[in-house]
Amino acid sequence: MLYRKVTSTALTFLMVTMAMTLLVSPLEIQESPLPLAEEPAVLNAPSDPGHTVFAQYLTSDNCPYCYNYGSPALKQAKNSLPDKFVYISYHSASYGNTADAESGNIAPIYGVNHLQETSGAPKVVFGDKQKQSGCGSNTCYDSYISSGGQMHSTAADYGMTISQIDNGDGTADISVAATYVGSGTPASNLILYAAVTEEVCNSHGYNDGSKGGNCWEAWLLNNNGYASNSGTVNGGTGFNTISITANQWTTTTWTNVPINLVNGGMSNLNTVAALYSTWSTNSYNANVYAATDSTMQPAIDVKIDTMTVENNAGFDGIIAGDEVGIDVSIRNIGVDIYSANNGESISIYKVDGVQETLVDTMSIQSLGVGASQSFSTTWDSSSETIEDNGLTRFRARITVQDGNGANNVMGGTIDHDAAPTAVMPVANGVSTTISRGGSLDFDLTAIPNDAVDDLDSMTPVMEVKHSTSQEWESSWVSVSSGPVGEGSNARFIASVTPPVVAGSGDYDIRTSWTDSRNQVSNWLLTEDAFSLLNGLPTVLTSGSSQFSGVPIVKVGVQDSISMSGIISDAETPLNQLTVTSNSPNFIAWDASAMEMDVLFDSVDRDAQGNIRDQGIQVTIGDGEDTNTGTVFFTVIPNGAPTWSSIPAQTIDEGGSVAVSLTQYLSDTDDSGVTVSNTEIRALGVHVVSIDPADRISAEIVDQTINIATVDSDVTGTVLITLRSSDATQSTDTTLAVIIRALNDAPVFDVTNLNGLRIKAGETYTLNVADYVSDVDDNQDDIFTTVTGAEPGSVVPVAIGVYEMQWAESGMQVVQVRVSDPSGAINQYQFTVEVIGDLPMIWDEGQGGDLQAVYDGMEYGTHPTYIVSYTGSVNFEEVALTWQICNSIVGTCHSQGQAPGFDQSFLLQSVYTEGLRTGDEVKLDVIASDVDGFEHKTTKSYSVFAVEKIVIDSDGDGVSDSEDAFPNDPAESIDTDGDGVGDNTDAFPNDETKFEADSQASGMNSLLLPGALVIAIFLFGALGLGIITVMRNRSTDPEAVDWSTAVPSTDTVANSMYGGADAIFQQPMAAATHVADYTGLPGGGSYTQDAAGSTIYVALDQSQWRMNADGSFTRV
Incomplete structure (x- = not known):
């Protein structure tokens, strides 16, 4: 064809031209081209192989x-x-x-x-x-x-x-x-x-x-x-x-x-x-x-989606006779439609150990993708034996032909609701003895015997009886409306308060519990649970809330004084007591009127003339026991102001009271005639003393006394001595103030815990005893619960001791709840800062904590670095590591640890010549501060090695630093130093000679062999052209697609121009030795053989052993 003729002629001309160039420059030896690296074809994604x-x-x-x-x-x-x-x-x-x-x-x-x-x-x-x-x-x-x-x-x-x-x-x-x-x-x-x-x-x-x-x-x-x-x-x-x-x-x-x-x-x-x-x-x-x-799904997969087992009456568990509803749904979770054949079914079984009893069954219909089918049935529990903490098991099973048999079975259970069992009550105190008028608390708990009930859904009953009696009594007992305390401390409190007429001696108690299904436990009998003491008759004092005050009698006048509020017996009425005395001031005891007749013949005064109380010692009997005491009287002159008994005043801690004293005052003139109300209101009244003086304050305004506690924590009994005066005489009386204690909730001090900083993953131990207090109760009686927002972050390890730990950094909130035995509660919270690894940033022009400087990164050098820290943290330990990795082979060949900040260190490569092509220096820092927190660089500091800068002014391939003639591209060496380059110097080793004509003879010596070579090339080219023309002379011209015809399909052209097509690549013997790693096939990895030598494994599975000089030999 025409294009082949033209190509042959062009090639002939080209070969002649190439041969002629040999006359101009000396013949050079060309290196054989290396074969192209064989790499697998690059795919956007793998194609489906047809199987896993x-x-x-x-x-x-x-x-x-x-x-x-x-x-x-x-x-x-x-x-x-x-x-x-x-x-x-x-x-x-x-x-x-x-x-x-x-x-x-x-x-x-x-x-x-x-x-x-x-x-x-x-x-x-x-x-x-x-x-x-x-x-x-x-x-x-x-x-x-x-x-x-x-x-x-x-x-x-x-x-x-x-x-x-x-x-x-x-x-x-x-x-x-x-x-x-x-x-x-x-x-x-x-x-x-x-x-x-x-x-x-x-x-x-x-x-x-x-x-x-x-x-x-x-x-x-x-x-x-x-x-x-x-x-x-x-x-x-x-x-x-x-x-x-x-x-x-x-x-x-x-x-x-x-x-x-x-x-x-x-x-x-x-x-x-x-x-x-x-x-x-x-x-x-x-x-x-x-x-x-487990991420893979079969094409067809019918699974049991849900299964619920519930009491049809809505109760959480079952008792014998309940009906149980069982609901099952199945779903096609595959990617293809499920077509049902004959025999596919949903079956419900009751399971007893390894035995299954069929409850009901239903056929399965065809299901589209994502479609579901439901099945419901009922099971009668009449024949079921209800066991303590037992349950009834059911199993759903489907028989389907799909791609996954692992999800064709599902189980469900329903709890048995058993009757509870009472637990022996525990007396709430160190003594089980009840004094007359007193009470005793018992803590009541029970075992529900199932997973249905707890103390919140059960109610207790407690009864008492004398150990010698058979009659049980419940009116003495009051039970709390619900449980108090939490967790293992939850319980009901039953208070036993015997009436005053109850006989003394030992008493039995029994308890029973009823659960949410009205199932009642057996009675639990506790014999001799407490003892009731006999109440001795006593003379009341100002410390008693029943004390009516010191009675006032006139000197020389026989008075009948009521002993109500002065003599008392917890179980015997006052009119059944006997009162006797050997005092001359005692006249008689009138039991029916409950009055004592007395007569005093003098007024007793102290050195200041103040009237002092006078006492009568009495013996009191209740028919079982006797007791002695002293009844005090205020004996006043007939004309002095007179106090009647002022009732004791009871106030709460932190409270106050105002009492009008006018109603308790009277006065007579010298003849014994009662004065007018106006004169009584004119009497002077003031406070003489307060004992003790540090609990209340008292102020009298217009015969009204205002009393208030000094703070909210004081309790006890305080006696106020009051004095009333007319123009000539005065009379004292005592007012008893009883400060009733109120329960205060315990306190948890979070002052030193807020903002607590701990390290992620480390444990902090919290002893609650260091932070809790209660003005009313012992610290050992305080119940403290500490919880974290993140489950498992705060766990108890001992009573009152918790361990706190978080894996992730951030702010965490800890909740604290404290309660006392009386049920008073306070809640607190504090925050904890959880600190993980703190970041350190390399300063790469935009600010940071770390700066790195070096003396150079040129090929063939071993660089020196200095790393400085510019932040404000004080470190106790610093780990500064370096690596030299090669991005071409994908391995790190050198590494080490630097001495620390602000100290220079040398990066010594394992290769003696230093940094090579593709080498990259990486620096990393991990440092621990004085608080134990770890600071870590977020990424490696990275610098790549670079080529040395070479200046070649004349472009002859020799750098100026090594070129004797930097501006002459024809010369670079002057061996004899005579200023004439060796290329033109006929005597390059003799500085006295440099004749140029000698070069002509030298060139002529090269022309003869050159001419021979040229002749061979000419004859070869002419022969090739003639053969090509003759072979195609008879072929008709064809249309040519020049985009594919030259040079890709032209063998001669591709041969001359080094064509890239695979058919023009000449096979070459595989290399068996390379000078360094740059000559290795790419994409492989390094390993070691049994002798410890470094082996490079290429993608074509060829292996190369690394030699001591850095070269590699194929093995």
Whole structure:
């Protein structure tokens, strides 16, 4: 064709021209071109391989190629094929030791030893057969997944599903189901590979702060066992071995697996499972038939969605005869329509141990995607035996043909409502003796015997009787309307107050309880629960609330004085007492009138002339016991003002009272005639004394006394001596003031706790005794509860001692509740500042805590750095580390620790020549301050090495610093120093000679061989042109697409111009030695062999050993 003729002619001319150039410049030896690097095709996402693919991924905290490429590549593949691609991450702390316990390399499985690995990352093993090292893009694994991932050829014939059920008690039940849907026979004795992983690797953060996926946390073993870094539970010895039957699901279940095996709760627990032909702890290359994880859903999946078991009457539990309603709903949670066949059903069973009794059944209808079906039935409990703390179990089961048999069963229970049991009452005090007029409290509690009732839904009854009687009495007992206290301190309080007519001696008590269903417990008898003392008759004093005051009699006049409020017996009426005395002032005792007749013949005064009280000692009998006492009288002259008894005044602590005294005053003139009311109101009245003086204040205004307590905490009895005076005489009397105690709530002092600062993850111990007080009760009787807003953050470790701990930083609120035995409550709160790692920022032109300066970052140097801290925190410990990493090979080859801030340190590379192409310096700081808080750089300080600046003025490829002729592109060396370059100097080693004509002879010596070469090129080119023209002379001209014809399809042109098409690439012998790492194939990873030598593993699986001089030799 025409274009071939033109091309041949052009090529001939080109070859002649190239040959002619040999006459102008000397012949140079050209290096052979290197073959292009072979890389897998870059895909936007893996294509569907038609079955599941399983991968095991080796990664490490400090592996940049892992968190920049490897993990993102696996996540992208999982997002692209969520129901076809499954992987697990063996995440170690360092790529120098990938077989540590953190990665899952523990007994009895040894997941990393199984892959015959000890170091180097990232690495991926597909289908337990194909191992890939290194990763340089986020799509580096797509081609392997798309091509089948080395799974077994029958992988499409197997199916697997996983069910994870949260038990609500911190554990989960995990079920793995497997089936065979092929036309042949499934493999026998399959190994069920199963592991618990973190879907988001919260426990395995990369050094850059990112997190990978599906990180191993525990192996799921036989015998319902599991193995984690905390040990092996239930004695599992290896993976389960299972056999599966075609078109039937075989399910393996692990019960009560702790959810806290993973960091992040149930939502972050991802079970990974696969079917293996065999398993070895020291070698791989098994057949893998299928894989799944708990994020994958089958195409058709009908599950039991909800199940409720309730008493139809609305009660929380059941007693025999109740009807129980059972409601079950099922739902199609798959992605395809479920078409019901004959025989699919929902069945409800009553479960007794391992025995199931059918309650009712119903057929299942066809269900669209997301559609549901409900089923309700009733069960009669008449034949059920109600047991203490018992329950009745039910189980719902569906029989369906779907992709997941693990969610076809659900259980439900309803509690038994049993009668309560009374607990022996406890006397609230150290003594069980009741004085006359007194009372005794008992704490009442009961055992509900079920999960239905508690103290709030039960009521107690308490009765008493004399130990010699058979008659029970309840009117003496008052029971609190509800429980007091909280938690284990909750109880009812029953107060026993015997009447005054009750006989003394020992008394029995009995208690019974009624629950919310009116079920009554048996009576609980407590014999000799308390003793009632006999009440002795007594003479009342001012300290008694019944005391009526000191009676006033006139001297020389026989008076009959009522003893009411002066003599008393708690159980015997005053008119049944006997009163006798040997005092001459005692005349008689009139029991029926309850009056004592007295006669005083003189007025007793003190040295100041004030009238003093006079006493009569009496003996009082109640028919059982006798007692003695002194009755005091105020004996006044006949003409003196007279006080009648002033009743004792009772006020509350913090209270006050006003008493008009005029009604208690009288007066006579000298002849004994009572004066007028006006004259009585004119009598002077004032306070003589107050005893004790520090509890109340008293002020008299117009014969009215105003009394008030000095504060809200004083209690007791106070005596006020009052004096009334007329023009000539005065008379004193005593007013008793009783200050009644009120219960004050306890106090919790949060002053020193507000703003408390503690470190995240550390424990702070709080002893409540250091902060609680009560003016009314002993500290030991105060009940304190401390809670945190975050569950589990504040826990009791002993009585009155709590430990506080938070994992995350931030402000936390702590609630405090204090109560006393009387039920008075105060509530408080205080804030705690939880501090985690405090950030340190590199100053990169926008401000920060840290500044780094260095002397240079040129290739071939070992730089010196100084790091300075510009903040205000005082540090006790500083860890400043450095690394030199190479971005081309993806490894860090040098590292060290600096002495600290403001001190220079040398970054000594492992390569003697210093920094190389692609080297990057990274600095990190971790520092602890004087308070123990840790400060940490948020990211590494990073600087890349750069080329040295080379100046070449004449452009001859030799820098000016080494060029003897920097402005002459034809010369650069002058060996003899005669000012004439060696290229034009005929005598380059003789500074006295430099004839130019000698060069002509030198050139002529080169012309002969040059001419020979030119001739060969000319003959070759002419022959090629003639042959091409002759071969195509008879061919008709064709239309030519020049966009494809030249040079891509032209062999000659591509050969001359170095064409890029694969057919023009000449195969070359593979290199076996390179000078340094820049000559290695890209995208690989480093590891070590058994002798400790550094080995580079390329993507084509070739291995290169690093030599002492930094070069590499292929092995």
